[in-house]
Amino acid sequence: MSLPHPNRSPASEALIEMRGVTCGYGDRTILENVDISLPRGKVIGVMGTSGGGKTTLLRLIGRQLSPLSGQVLFDGIDLAGLDRKGLYDLRRRMGMLFQFGALFTDLSVFDNVAFPLREHTDLSESMIRDLVLMKLDAVGLRGARHLMPSEVSGGMARRVALARAIVLDPDLIMYDEPFAGLDPISLGSASRLIRDLNHALGVTSVIVSHDVEETFEIADHIVFLANGRVAAQGTPAQIRESTDPLVHQFFSASPDGPVQFHYPAVSVAEDFGAGGKA
Amino acid sequence: MNWLNPAWVGRVVLAELVVIGMAARLLLRLLALIPAALRRFSLVVEQIFFVGNRSLSIITVSGLFVGFVLALQGYYTLQRYGSAEAVGLLVALSLVRELGPVVSALLFAGRAGTSLTAEIGLMKAGEQLDAMEMMAVDPVQRVLAPRFVAGLVSMPLLAGVFSAVGVIGGWLVAVPLIGIDGGAFWSQMQGGVSWWSDVGNGVVKSVVFGVTVTFVSLWQGYTCKPTPEGVSQATTRTVVVSSLAVLALDFVLTAMMFSV
Numbered sequence A: 001m002s003l004p005h006p007n008r009s010p011a012s013e014a015l016i017e018m019r020g021v022t023c024g025y026g027d028r029t030i031l032e033n034v035d036i037s038l039p040r041g042k043v044i045g046v047m048g049t050s051g052g053g054k055t056t057l058l059r060l061i062g063r064q065l066s067p068l069s070g071q072v073l074f075d076g077i078d079l080a081g082l083d084r085k086g087l088y089d090l091r092r093r094m095g096m097l098f099q100f101g102a103l104f105t106d107l108s109v110f111d112n113v114a115f116p117l118r119e120h121t122d123l124s125e126s127m128i129r130d131l132v133l134m135k136l137d138a139v140g141l142r143g144a145r146h147l148m149p150s151e152v153s154g155g156m157a158r159r160v161a162l163a164r165a166i167v168l169d170p171d172l173i174m175y176d177e178p179f180a181g182l183d184p185i186s187l188g189s190a191s192r193l194i195r196d197l198n199h200a201l202g203v204t205s206v207i208v209s210h211d212v213e214e215t216f217e218i219a220d221h222i223v224f225l226a227n228g229r230v231a232a233q234g235t236p237a238q239i240r241e242s243t244d245p246l247v248h249q250f251f252s253a254s255p256d257g258p259v260q261f262h263y264p265a266v267s268v269a270e271d272f273g274a275g276g277k278a
Numbered sequence B: 001m002n003w004l005n006p007a008w009v010g011r012v013v014l015a016e017l018v019v020i021g022m023a024a025r026l027l028l029r030l031l032a033l034i035p036a037a038l039r040r041f042s043l044v045v046e047q048i049f050f051v052g053n054r055s056l057s058i059i060t061v062s063g064l065f066v067g068f069v070l071a072l073q074g075y076y077t078l079q080r081y082g083s084a085e086a087v088g089l090l091v092a093l094s095l096v097r098e099l100g101p102v103v104s105a106l107l108f109a110g111r112a113g114t115s116l117t118a119e120i121g122l123m124k125a126g127e128q129l130d131a132m133e134m135m136a137v138d139p140v141q142r143v144l145a146p147r148f149v150a151g152l153v154s155m156p157l158l159a160g161v162f163s164a165v166g167v168i169g170g171w172l173v174a175v176p177l178i179g180i181d182g183g184a185f186w187s188q189m190q191g192g193v194s195w196w197s198d199v200g201n202g203v204v205k206s207v208v209f210g211v212t213v214t215f216v217s218l219w220q221g222y223t224c225k226p227t228p229e230g231v232s233q234a235t236t237r238t239v240v241v242s243s244l245a246v247l248a249l250d251f252v253l254t255a256m257m258f259s260v
Helices: A054-061 A084-091 A109-120 A125-138 A154-166 A184-201 A212-218 A236-240 A245-252 A268-272 B006-032 B034-039 B041-081 B084-125 B128-134 B139-178 B182-192 B195-223 B228-259
Strands: A014-025 A028-039 A043-048 A069-074 A094-097 A172-176 A204-208 A221-226 A229-234
Touching (some): A014 A054, A028 A054, A028 A204, A043 A184, A054 A069, A054 A221, A109 A125, A125 A154, A154 A172, A154 A184, A212 A236, A221 A236, B006 B195, B041 B084, B084 B139, B084 B228, B139 B182, B139 B195
Parallel strands (some): A043 A221
Antiparallel strands (some): A014 A069, A221 A229
16 A cells, blocks of 8 residues: 655645746746646646747646746645655656657667666566557557667657657656647647547646647647736637637737737837938 | 946856856766766766777877877987986876876867767757656766766776877887887886876876866756757867866876875
8 A cells, every 4th residue: 555645635636736836937937826727637738829838837747847936736746845756756657748859869769768667667678678669559650669760750759759758657748849840640640649648548648739720629628828827728619719818819810919929129110210310 | 347346246256156066066966876877887888988989099199199209309308418218217207197197188078078068968958858857867867977987987098098009109219210229218117107106196187187077078068058059169168178177187186296
């Protein structure tokens, strides 16, 4: 029987909870007093404007970044109270897919996927081989095991990284822009893969993406971030019906609205000398 | 002018102190991680091949030419005093006490140090270190520590190779070329070079330089900006900082060794 974690609060339906989280880089605040609850076992889409704090949210969940104030709870455990060992124990329950895969360039596809197993388990090489090939088969790349990262396309690299992220059977998988730069075929297979893995493995998936159609297609819950706060959250249908002008601008792809097309600057006349000295 | 503004000076000093503190903490962690790195010896061997074996060509060729020059310059001076046979002793003492550790450390910084910095910096830029962190694998233990140990092991060996090849170079110039008696060349060397105070001091220096150059290289790569420009600047800083550190430490060590 496992003992409850000393930092764990009573069990909740949410796998991840953020309570009054404020964080930023240097003098710049990215998220301000944010409360978010990410339900267990669901596919959650995190959307929002560029610089709105989407990737920062993922970094907070993995404690790659610590909040200036507030609490981040993973399965009821306050991340701030963990030492290195406690944090690493928790991270073994998370998988993360980086935007460009972040594959180890000196290792083959097979060795990349085997890496977490070799680091964290004492499994025999034959067992590792079977597990790695199963995960590679799940992402359709069993035949690419011998290739080096430099020999695979961007879409394939992300699928290899996905196989690596799920090889330890995590409770949570985080995807940072999984659809960016993919051709329509890869894009369709990536979104289907995320959905299928979520169902097959019973994990919670958090997807940071700008791709409205693909994200709405597979997400159960959407969190929309803008200007350092949660502008809207709910099911995709609820988000589509949101009356928030920023959410509306985002989904109608209008160049102007609450988010201005032009970066703040002096007037055009002043820059180009129009109406100046004769 | 900024440097006349106490607030600016204070900020700069504080920022530098933070950097020094962080560097000292990383160095202590790396030293503490040596036993753990040795337990996964295959990773260390891989890195010894990378930083050590692949530096052998530049070390041997440089050692040979330094030996040539030392013999020529030594002969030029010693023959004025009728001591040309002592050229072997001069070459050997110059190499094992000073030039072997120092020149091989400078070459090591240029050859292996830069590639360590670039490799770690590019891993950082490609989010590979972040990915490792998120896989609950400590990059300092998995990536930096084996390279640190490899530098520590390789540097004294490379300095030894440099000195040995340099002595052979000195012999080639002094004996077959100039015509100094071979027996006198070797016997003067054998009688005048002390294992402990000469070779031992050289080994101590090369270990210190190995720690210095490898640590500077790893630190620069680990803390560089994860951009092409950041990696390029870090690589340059590796050569500049480690070369100056080696020369400064050489003076300090030589002064200390003279006093014992």
